[in-house]
Amino acid sequence: MRYWLLSLVLMISAISCAGPSASVEPSVLPSPTLVPPTQSVALPTPTPKQSLPSPTPQFHERRLLGYSPEGRPIVAHRFGWGEVKLVLLGDIHGGTEENTYRLMSEIVAYYQKNPDQVSPQVTLWVISTINPDGLAHETRFNSRGVDLNRNANTDHDACPENDWSPDIFDSEEYLPGGGGEYPFSEVETRILRDFLVDAQVVISYHSQAGLVVAGGCGEGPSRQLAHLLAEATGYSEAHSIGYPVTGSIVDYLAFRGVAAVDVELINKVDTELERNLKGIRAVMESLAEIVSHEH
Numbered sequence: 001m002r003y004w005l006l007s008l009v010l011m012i013s014a015i016s017c018a019g020p021s022a023s024v025e026p027s028v029l030p031s032p033t034l035v036p037p038t039q040s041v042a043l044p045t046p047t048p049k050q051s052l053p054s055p056t057p058q059f060h061e062r063r064l065l066g067y068s069p070e071g072r073p074i075v076a077h078r079f080g081w082g083e084v085k086l087v088l089l090g091d092i093h094g095g096t097e098e099n100t101y102r103l104m105s106e107i108v109a110y111y112q113k114n115p116d117q118v119s120p121q122v123t124l125w126v127i128s129t130i131n132p133d134g135l136a137h138e139t140r141f142n143s144r145g146v147d148l149n150r151n152a153n154t155d156h157d158a159c160p161e162n163d164w165s166p167d168i169f170d171s172e173e174y175l176p177g178g179g180g181e182y183p184f185s186e187v188e189t190r191i192l193r194d195f196l197v198d199a200q201v202v203i204s205y206h207s208q209a210g211l212v213v214a215g216g217c218g219e220g221p222s223r224q225l226a227h228l229l230a231e232a233t234g235y236s237e238a239h240s241i242g243y244p245v246t247g248s249i250v251d252y253l254a255f256r257g258v259a260a261v262d263v264e265l266i267n268k269v270d271t272e273l274e275r276n277l278k279g280i281r282a283v284m285e286s287l288a289e290i291v292s293h294e295h
Contacts, residue, residue: 059115065127066191069143072132074191079111082122084287087196088280089127089204092149092249094134094141096268100205101135103271104128110277119284125199130188140170142188146180149204150245152193152252153183159217164247171243179247189249196253200291201225201283202260204250205276209264211238216254225259225283225290232282233275235263259290 061078068074090104091097108126111118118124129135133143141147150168168178184190196202203225212235214226230237241262245251253260263279265272283290 059118060112065195066187068131068133069187070133070136072136074130074132074188075128076195077108077126077128079115079124079126080118080120080122082118082120084122084201084291085125085199086122086201086283086287087125087127087199087203089130089192089202089249091129091135092131092204093147093206094129094131095136095138096134096140097205097207098135098138099207099265099268099271101129103205103265103273103276106271106273107277107280110273117281119287121287122284125195127192127195130192141178142186144180144186145177146186147175147178148186148188148192149206149249150179150247151184151186151189152247152249154247154251154255155183157216157251157255159251161244162246162248162251168246169244171241183247192249193252196249196258199253199258201287202250202253202258203229203279203283204260204262205265206262207265207268209238209241210266211236211241211262211264213238213241213250213262213264214254215248215250215252215258215260215262220254221257221259221290222250222254222261226261228282228286228290229261229263229279233263233279235266235275 059080063076063078065074065076088104088107091101104126105128108128111124131142131148134141137143147168147170153164155163164179164183166179166181167174167176169175180186184193212226212230212233214222216222218239226237229235241264248262250260250262263276
């Protein structure tokens with residue numbers, strides 16, 4: 001018992017000797033600086049965003065227009081980005097006018113090397129062949145047996161002799177069914193029609209008559225274009241090719257107000273590049289005069 005009492009006395013003594021526990025001061029956070037309502041706060045001026053320059057379009061573009069019935073690509077090459085759409089069309093008659101395909105290919109190579117020769121007023125388009133199946137099979141017709149330059153709708157101008165017909169002529173014979181089942185029945189001519197919807201000048205190359213022939217009824221901008229090309233190239237200007245032509249693409253375009261002509265090379269071998277470059281230069285230099293005849 002006395003040991004228990006002794007322990008109790010010692011505990012009470014230890015508690016009474018200990019001082020009061022130290023109080024912990026709470027941490028004091030700084031008061032936020034208040035701005036009087038009448039005082040404005042100067043905010044930092046945001047740095048203006050730098051506007052990116054508009055991308056410059058490529059001078060040369062290779063554009064896929066579509067595919068032939070046998071799956072061959074139909075391609076157009078663009079040079080420049082002027083207001084006037086000038087289109088050079090080659091090889092609508094496939095393998096029988098293969099030199100016009102080579103001529104267009106040479107023209108593409110020329111403007112790739114000489115871009116400064118394209119007038120700033122012009123967007124120049126070159127279609128080397130609209131009839132790749134005929135070119136591959138060495139025939140005048142497409143793979144469905146249709147002459148693509150007899151398949152356009154030419155029934156609305158003032159020249160009934162050029163109206164579309166399913167039965168056609170070429171330079172050698174009468175060909176029943178060669179004009180197709182109906183105007184623009186062929187995928188190639190529909191591709192061409194749609195691509196040329198905004199064209200202002202179209203030159204279609206053929207062989208081998210050595211002529212320049214205006215589209216349509218021989219009036220307006222097509223006649224002006226034919227006269228200019230004949231002077232520049234040295235080909236003879238003619239009112240017809242010498243046999244009935246129905247459903248041709250330049251007759252269709254001329255009725256729509258496009259300056260459109262056929263250029264016939266002298267033979268079926270040579271491309272005659274230099275004289276045709278002279279013709280293209282003359283057209284570019286006289287665009288204002290040619291296009292003004294459209295109105």
